[in-house]
Amino acid sequence: EAGVAQSPRYKIIEKRQSVAFWCNPISGHATLYWYQQILGQGPKLLIQFQNNGVVDDSQLPKDRFSAERLKGVDSTLKIQPAKLEDSAVYLCASSPNGQPRGDTQYFGPGTRLTVL
Amino acid sequence: AQSVTQPDIHITVSEGASLELRCNYSYGATPYLFWYVQSPGQGLQLLLKYFSGDTLVQGIKGFEAEFKRSQSSFNLRKPSVHWSDAAEYFCAVTGTASKLTFGTGTRLQVTL
Numbered sequence: 001e002a003g004v005a006q007s008p009r010y011k012i013i014e015k016r017q018s019v020a021f022w023c024n025p026i027s028g029h030a031t032l033y034w035y036q037q038i039l040g041q042g043p044k045l046l047i048q049f050q051n052n053g054v055v056d057d058s059q060l061p062k063d064r065f066s067a068e069r070l071k072g073v074d075s076t077l078k079i080q081p082a083k084l085e086d087s088a089v090y091l092c093a094s095s096p097n098g099q100p101r102g103d104t105q106y107f108g109p110g111t112r113l114t115v116l
Numbered sequence: 117a118q119s120v121t122q123p124d125i126h127i128t129v130s131e132g133a134s135l136e137l138r139c140n141y142s143y144g145a146t147p148y149l150f151w152y153v154q155s156p157g158q159g160l161q162l163l164l165k166y167f168s169g170d171t172l173v174q175g176i177k178g179f180e181a182e183f184k185r186s187q188s189s190f191n192l193r194k195p196s197v198h199w200s201d202a203a204e205y206f207c208a209v210t211g212t213a214s215k216l217t218f219g220t221g222t223r224l225q226v227t228l
Contacts, residue, residue, distance in 0.1 A: 004159065031214070042120075042206050042218030043160070056215055091159060101148045101210045102167045107159035 002026065004108035006092050012114045018080035021111045025073070025094030031055075032069055033105060034077050035091040043091055049075065079113075087115045118143040118211040122219035129197050130227050137192040137222050139181075139207030149190040150208040150216065151181055160206065166190060177201070202226045 005024040013019050025032050031050050035043035046065065048056040051072040060067070064083070069075040079086055089112050093105040119142045129135055141147055148167050152160040164175025171183040181192045190207060207219045 033216075040220070042208070042220050043216075044218070045215050048215065056213070093160075095214065101212070101214055102165060103214055104162055104165070105214075105216060107152075107161070109157065109159045 004092055004094055004106055006090075006108040006111055008111055009109065010112050010114075012116065013082055015084055015115050016081040018078065019082055019113060020076055020078045021090050021092075021113075023075045023077070023092030023108060025075070025092070026106055029094035029096055029106075030072070031095045031097060031103070032075050033093040033095075034067055034075070035093065037089040037091055037110070039088070046077070082113075082115045084115050087113055089113070118147065118209045118217050120207050120209050120217055120219035122205075122207055122222050124222045125220070126223045126225065128225040128227060131199050132196050135192075135194045135197045135201070135224070137205050137207075137224070139190045139192065139219060140188050141190060141207070141209045142188065143209055143211055145211075148210040149181075149183060150210075151175065151179070151190075151192050152206045152208060152218075153177075153203050154206065154221075155203045163192070163205075197224075197226055199226045199228060 034046045037043040046060045047067045049069040052069045067077045089110040091110045092108045095103040095105045121140045150165045151163040154160045163179045164173050166173045166183045204221045206221045208216045
């Protein structure tokens, strides 16, 4: 079974530029998550999708971050314009159902973003 | 809201020695608790999880964790560490929804 795929793996941009990350979850997984992991910290949930609807985006900086999950499969996370403090690893995860509290989340390798 | 504290930022153990990584949680009801491992350049991999029942949980790669409600702890243990266990370890908790709240992680270094 293929795991969660993410691209690109690395990205370097200047501040105020825009950037987009792509995630392909495990086939059949209904729930998709985007996390931000700043160096030295644990991952922080940015947004959670159940199929193609948003379940939780309370920690997403909506003035600059946006995400979509068209057709309930792939997802894209965008930052526009980027700030220095957005430098982090962006992790995508998926889980089969998402509603049960104990549903296991499977993580992709992440995209490391550096904003100069 | 739930939270997790991992008091040890960095731990060094010798190969073959035992390991215990500490995790304390804060949540008003019965928590769902997880341990994940992250190797360099890799995503997070689930080691084990606790929902209910037996408070001693067995996981992959020879790891186990014990839930102690009285101490609000969920410490991770391994009897004999291998050099390949060097990685960052994260404790996490979910509350009423499936949202994971992670601790800040403990970096494990293994000396030969």
